[in-house]
Amino acid sequence: MAGPEYDTEIKQLRATMSTIEQVLDLPAMQREIEDLGVQVAAPDLWDDQANATKVTGRLSALQGQVERFEALQGRVDDLELMVELATEEGDADSLAESEAELGRIKKAVEALEVRTLLSGEYDEREAIVTIRAGAGGVDAADFAEMLMRMYTRWAERNKYPVEVFDVSYAEEAGIKSAEFAIRAPYAYGTLSVEVGTHRLVRISPFDNQGRRQTSFAAVEVVPQLEETDEIEVDENDVRVDVFRSGGPGGQSVNTTDSAVRLTHIPTGIVVSCQNEKSQLQNKAAAMIVLKAKLLAKKKAEEAALKKDLKGDVAASWGDQMRNYVLNPYQIVKDLRTGYETGNPQPVFDGDIDGFLEAGIRWRRGAEKADAN
Structure with missing residues (x-):
């Protein structure tokens, strides 16, 4: 795969990630994480075990989603840098690894994109x-x-x-x-x-x-x-x-x-x-x-x-x-x-x-x- 082709693929990945970020509403998720963090830190949290389980579970799930998105975003950044260096140095092995990583990232982005299809009345529920x-x-x-x-x-x-x-x-x-x-x-x-x-x-x-x-x-x-x-x-x-x-x-x-x-x-x-x-x-x-x-x-x-x-x-x-x-x-x-x-x-x-x-x-x- 040539340099310009990588550029096109990476731009498409970034566009898809941007759409996913808007649908997930990461700022709102971060605000909820902060609020749940305050609740988890409360000394009387476990006085109500059912509520405590719900709060800690929700916090863990939201943190996992944000971390998954940010990690994937980081992989796209790393891929772009890898392609740039490999192209400059004419490193065929690094370009081959870049192509393999591109395929893996595309699959991961497609999996994350599926979340944007969950828009039913109760889809966001447990x-x-x-x-x-x-x-x-x-x-x-x-x-x-x-x-x-x-x-x-x-x-x-x-x-x-x-x-x-x-x-x-x-x-x-x-x-x-x-x-x-x-x-x-x-x-x-x-x-x-x-x-x-x-x-x-x-x-x-x-x-x-x-x-x-x-x-x-x-x-x-x-x-x-x-x-x-x-x-x-x-x-x-x-x-x-x-x-x-x-x-x-x-x-x-x-x-x-x-x-x-x-x-x-x-x-x-x-x-x-x-x-x-x-x-x-x-x-x-x-x-x-x-x-x-x-x-x-x-x-x-x-x-x-x-x-x-x-x-x-x-x-x-x-x-x-x-x-x-x-x-x-x-x-x-x-x-x-x-x-x-x-x-x-x-x-x-x-x-x-x-x-x-x-x-x-x-x-x-x-x-x-x-x-x-």
Whole structure:
């Protein structure tokens, strides 16, 4: 690549970074970081543990986003200097390294640019994720646990706090269901493209005849509720059950009936929480999740009505959305976007950014098509 070509590429990168900076509104993020820093320094912060967790999580996530942007901006500056020196000295090896770094930076900028596509009403919220084992017996329960690990590892990679509300363990292996929150700005907008049915094909480790097994798990993502959201729940519509918290294999992890299950009778929505120490705390946490799910259901019904009025009879994109095939060949493929990888293990270890970015771009395209 010649010098003028590098100049053009770097100018395009700077223009894209400038657009991203405007959309992210870095000055506003810096002001919020300063305000949160003052709150974190307060001696009575941890008197309210729920609020303290929210404040520290928000601060960590915002700092991570600003650091990511500034680090990428620094890489563009370094690249420009590297190209300038290599061109002056006629250093072919440095120019080759510059070209490789240019490719890496372009990918990183594209990933950051995806954030600018998250402009939905609730996209900037934190996310509440629910995973349920589907058809496939013990393999489905094991697959559900693999998916939970995948999302929590993704959060760890990005330094996003995770709060587990409830895990219902299966008898032999894996989990029947799990509910957890990812405490980061735009977690909902990012992870909402994961909603739907996930399918695993592999040689079952639980089949003594070594047969191939197909199993399914469902993923649901709803936005974290905020105080300004208007959603009322009649206490008469909610059945409250208390039970003893448990761990793998039914092992008791609590000697009192502190876990709480809420059932919203009109809709059939069930929410459990056993993460907190007291029944009262678990009930409050479960109510927050229940309200979030009711709000999401309300919005989904409104969106479906709008589509009906437009005569749109297309199936929802959220069903049967991704295949994870480990045998007879290895591939993870998104059925909506076509994005795929032939190396499933990093995906199960939380390397899902490529799928998330492809899903967000696909969804934006679908929204534009619906608007026309």
